[in-house]
Amino acid sequence: MLDQRRLPGEEIYLTLTTPEAVADAIRDMAIRGAPAIGVAAAMGLALGFARPDGREDPLVRFERLARLLAATRPTAVNLFWAIDRMRTRFNRERREPGRDLTAALIEEALAIERDDVQANRAMGRHGAALLADDCRVLTHCNAGALATAGYGTALGVVRAATEQGKRVAVYADETRPFLQGARLTAWELQKDGIPVTLLTDGMAGHLFQKKAIDVCIVGADRIAGNGDVANKIGTYQVAVLAQAHGVPFYVAAPISTVDLSLPDGTAIPIEERDPGEVTHLAGTAIAPAGVRAINPAFDVTPARLVGAIITERGIARAPYDRSLPALCRAAVPAR
């Protein structure tokens, strides 16, 4: 996998040969983005299962690997969704005699990867309809190709609109502390030739005030049953600012991000990361030694601020406690 911590300075590909290394890569954010870590966890499970271990019972081995990978990061539900999908396949296969469980898990992990790209392209088609022919989009963090198996969620909508000939310009919040906007969103849009302008997280309000933003589109790490959206820290205040300025705020995420088991966002676990990510930047201290800092990695945007949730199965609108379950129950369209 591409080591996203090194971007944009270096394009370093990591070759991971153990499930422990995959778990570390997820935990340490060599790979990040809700759909991408789901795919990575599935791959890590298949990788771990493929390694020979004669004595361990297959079911015990599977569940040990599932625990290892599930313990990496708590907020993005796609991680647990992908592990569950692997488990479903595993349980189905092991009830049949003579099945090659390793081959089945590898196949399923690759299917999860393939399905994610297809979901993003479908999301792009649905979401592009929401963008005007000339359109300035504010995004936060990176919900792009790098956050998924390819094409992107929020940036997939931008890509699809651009492919349709719409003139889309992206404003990218730099997204401290991890700088996903400056390092990743700017990098992948620049590679694709899509106009992108970088701003610090404190400049968004000024752009809204100057009427320089037509629409906001972000990704999501978990969406509760009522439409409350957990996403990268800083998303909530973008949504508040959007509403205060009459600008629509949209979320683009696959159905695998929707967690109907949670009635609202208060139940979403918010990862608290090392304060050193705030007090340091690229290994250099930017604050006095010993100063207290907070580092919640996500926040929750209440459904009332969300104008639409763009999924691969269509666009959900309020009331989300009806539209989201309907989309989750909908038959997956034939490919």
Added chain:
Amino acid sequence: MLDQRRLPGEEIYLTLTTPEAVADAIRDMAIRGAPAIGVAAAMGLALGFARPDGREDPLVRFERLARLLAATRPTAVNLFWAIDRMRTRFNRERREPGRDLTAALIEEALAIERDDVQANRAMGRHGAALLADDCRVLTHCNAGALATAGYGTALGVVRAATEQGKRVAVYADETRPFLQGARLTAWELQKDGIPVTLLTDGMAGHLFQKKAIDVCIVGADRIAGNGDVANKIGTYQVAVLAQAHGVPFYVAAPISTVDLSLPDGTAIPIEERDPGEVTHLAGTAIAPAGVRAINPAFDVTPARLVGAIITERGIARAPYDRSLPALCRAAVPAR
């Protein structure tokens, strides 16, 4: 002067021996903060005038130095206010025969410095009355001792309340791109033993949502006659968030920051700085080469979001187009 670009890592004092060096120090932000750059400009003027130049007419020399220092930064009106105060003294002295103009300018620059500290202490006394006995204050940028001749404006209010025995805890936005919050506010509050917690600029909304902020206090670079406030980029969105969460938003600034010549904030010139300050951090690129970035150094918070303006002459409330002129006209209290 203390080189604020090197804080908190190093405490390096610059000895500046020419007015050009002082102008560079202001432009390059070795010193920053509206009141502090006013004091620095006054000192630079006196310094330049003190250097022997037999041939140049004193008035021509004064105005040449005034232009040099006025051309450094456009937004903070305290810079121009301090130069005007030096000019008033200069013109008064030069009409009297036999006056030592250099000595007079040095004296006036030192008086500006002394008056600023006194104004901050008075501001602190007035503002402390607005804080509860237990109080969590969000501030943005650095409006502290480092931004002034000493004690601070917004942080002066925090210091005064603390001296009165109130338990004030400060949340400091890191304030990208220049990181005045992380580097300067955290540093000076930590030195004073006042509890301070650092956050990235995108985390403020989350804290408001969690009801962790009781009040916001910031400084100002220029206040228009109607109460619109220019301050460090990112201030406007803090004010929008404060209002959205029912939290009072206060501005602390000396009367010298009020510019009654401007009817409202639209006329305040907003400095646009080098985009390299956004794409780079401490000399290291954090974004792909060649990416476009914006870097407005200030924004304007409309008066309707400002709960009170704390000055050394008392507290102004809406309607500011009446309260601010009244304070500006008020007799300066005897020391």
